[in-house]
Amino acid sequence: MAATDLANRSNNVVDPASNAAAVTPNDSTDLTYTSRAIYIGGAGNLAVIMAGGQTVTFTGVLAGAVIPIRASRVMSTNTTATSIVAVW
Known part of the structure; x- marks a missing residue:
């Protein structure tokens, strides 16, 4: 079976x-686009503003985690x- 072309x-x-x-x-600055998910390369806390405001x-997020959230901003305060x- 041929691969499906998803480009269009x-x-x-x-x-x-x-x-x-x-x-x-x-x-103070939003992401360029609202995320579909956020990947964490180095463990720690992730503070965000969700698309809903x-x-x-998120505390104790492990390295390599993919968090499936629609976030508009990743805060520097409380993010370690x-x-x-x-990704979007």
């Missing part, structure tokens, strides 16, 4: 991410995790 498929929220970017936590801190990548 619509960008629905249930589709896998098609973009990624390293994140520098910042208390709530501020939440490193090598953070947002």
Whole structure:
């Protein structure tokens, strides 16, 4: 069976991410795009503002974790995790 060409498929929220970017936590600047998930390269806490506006801190996130959240900002305050990548 031939591989399915997903290049022209619509960008629905249930589709896998098609973009990624390293994140520098910042208390006043939103991500370029709302994430579909956030990858944590170095263990620690992750403080975010969710797409719905709530501020939440995920504590004790393990290195290599992928957190499936729609976040608009990764906060520098309370974030101790490193090598953070947002996917959308």
